[in-house]
Amino acid sequence: MLPAMLALVSLRASAAAPPLVLVRHVMNIVDGDTIDVQLQSGPIRVRIWGIDAPEHDQPYGAKAKEQLAKLIDGRDVELEPAKQTSYDRMVARVVVNGADVDAEMVKSGAAMAERRYLRQLPGGKSYRTFEQSARSAKSGMWSLPADQRIAPWQWRHKKSRTTPFADYGNATIASCVSDVGKPLAP
Numbered sequence: 001m002l003p004a005m006l007a008l009v010s011l012r013a014s015a016a017a018p019p020l021v022l023v024r025h026v027m028n029i030v031d032g033d034t035i036d037v038q039l040q041s042g043p044i045r046v047r048i049w050g051i052d053a054p055e056h057d058q059p060y061g062a063k064a065k066e067q068l069a070k071l072i073d074g075r076d077v078e079l080e081p082a083k084q085t086s087y088d089r090m091v092a093r094v095v096v097n098g099a100d101v102d103a104e105m106v107k108s109g110a111a112m113a114e115r116r117y118l119r120q121l122p123g124g125k126s127y128r129t130f131e132q133s134a135r136s137a138k139s140g141m142w143s144l145p146a147d148q149r150i151a152p153w154q155w156r157h158k159k160s161r162t163t164p165f166a167d168y169g170n171a172t173i174a175s176c177v178s179d180v181g182k183p184l185a186p
Helices: 061-072 101-107 125-138 153-158 173-180
Strands: 023-031 033-041 044-047 076-084 090-096
Touching: 023 061, 033 076, 033 125, 061 090, 061 101, 090 101, 101 125
Parallel strands: 044 090
Antiparallel strands: 023 033, 023 076, 033 044, 076 090
């Protein structure tokens, strides 16, 4: 059961047509946005759709992994596949007991909304609001000092660039939309 303090987001009410759903057992939590599950054909790595959690060597990375483990470790999860990546990983929305785990990670401050894919994600517009609420409440990674609140996508590119990191600590919903490049559909 998910922690009572986290509000549950029902996916079933927002979907017009029932999505393809795979019910599978979680074998391993890789990091805050990646899990290994057992399919009938064998194990597969699943990248959680719509979120980007701190990397394992990044500030708050270990805590993001712990938060995901609290939500799903050792449980059967529903996977709503979106696509397969070039790394042969499935990208999917993850649901436990009707709760959108992806959204719960953003709400708790353990992950950021993945700005590049918000338009493609059903309910993605809400993720911006969840992130803003977590920032305002200084939950999770948002409780870190400003110089440690580094967007995971910037952390991954850190080795190849010398430009300073952007501080998303005071970002607004409007600035998140600006990062996407064009307004999201209502």
